[in-house]
Amino acid sequence: MLSTNHVVLGLVIDRPGYGYELQQRLDDRLGFLGLSDTVVYRVLDRLEHDDQIVESGPKSFGATRRGSPRVMYVATERGRSEFRRWMREPCERALVRDELHAKLVLAEPGDIGHLMTQVIAQERLCVEELTSLTRAPLRDLVGVDVPWPSVASVLIDEARAIRLQGTIDWLQRVRAVLERRASASSEQVR
Known part of the structure; x- marks a missing residue:
């Protein structure tokens, strides 16, 4: 939390x-x-x-x-x-953006490795959750013969999938920046 x-x-x-x-x-x-x-x-x-x-x-x-x-x-x-x-x-999955944002703002150079581990773990969890979602195509939901609970369920899963994909994309960008920073730091040490 x-x-x-x-x-x-x-x-x-x-x-x-x-x-x-x-x-x-x-x-x-x-x-x-x-x-x-x-x-x-x-x-x-x-x-x-x-x-x-x-x-x-x-x-x-x-x-x-x-x-x-x-x-x-x-x-x-x-x-x-x-x-x-x-x-x-590790950051909790439900709060990954807020908590990881806070840690990124407050981090020192020595924290990069730990942050990288957290980012990779969060990315893995998000990918697993995204692949577990079973979604019908939204175009199949327009017919009035489809019961509303089924439509609502698919719409909720679609929203979760979009949020998860956005989180995955952001985590991948964060990881790329951390990797570049870690690489630059190790080159300066040599």
């Missing part, structure tokens, strides 16, 4: 910040997730409770005109370890 805890933790690991600034980065980098404006504050409370982030003191730049000083957060070693574990964990 897409973990807002891990998404916010990844932003803190990338660069320490305070609540509003982290919300802005979340919107800028991961706006496709459609998370509410208050999610960061709830997540920061959970992460702090779980000892994955700590307060590092008040914001040290740009004075605020109103209110109290803003509290800056940094990741703990426990938080960094938990984030690395999540980055290596």
Whole structure:
């Protein structure tokens, strides 16, 4: 399941910040997730409770005109370890785009191999599911003598097939980019 805890933790690991600034980065980098404006504050409370982030003191730049000083957060070693574990964990098929998008945005170069493994596994699952669908041609459904439940079932399978094929195409493009990046990295090491 897409973990807002891990998404916010990844932003803190990338660069320490305070609540509003982290919300802005979340919107800028991961706006496709459609998370509410208050999610960061709830997540920061959970992460702090779980000892994955700590307060590092008040914001040290740009004075605020109103209110109290803003509290800056940094990741703990426990938080960094938990984030690395999540980055290596396979994405759930139902959420593959959102979760993999988040991991791609938050990834570091050392994560490419793990992401590649996840992409290949997801692609394989999608292909298996696509080949398991048995669909009648849509042109056979126009007759009024075909019972509606049969028509509806074929239409739903067609929608699933189109979504699966789109996901497969996207995963293949992601895999190609990751392969090129991994290849370029290994050539630079030589």
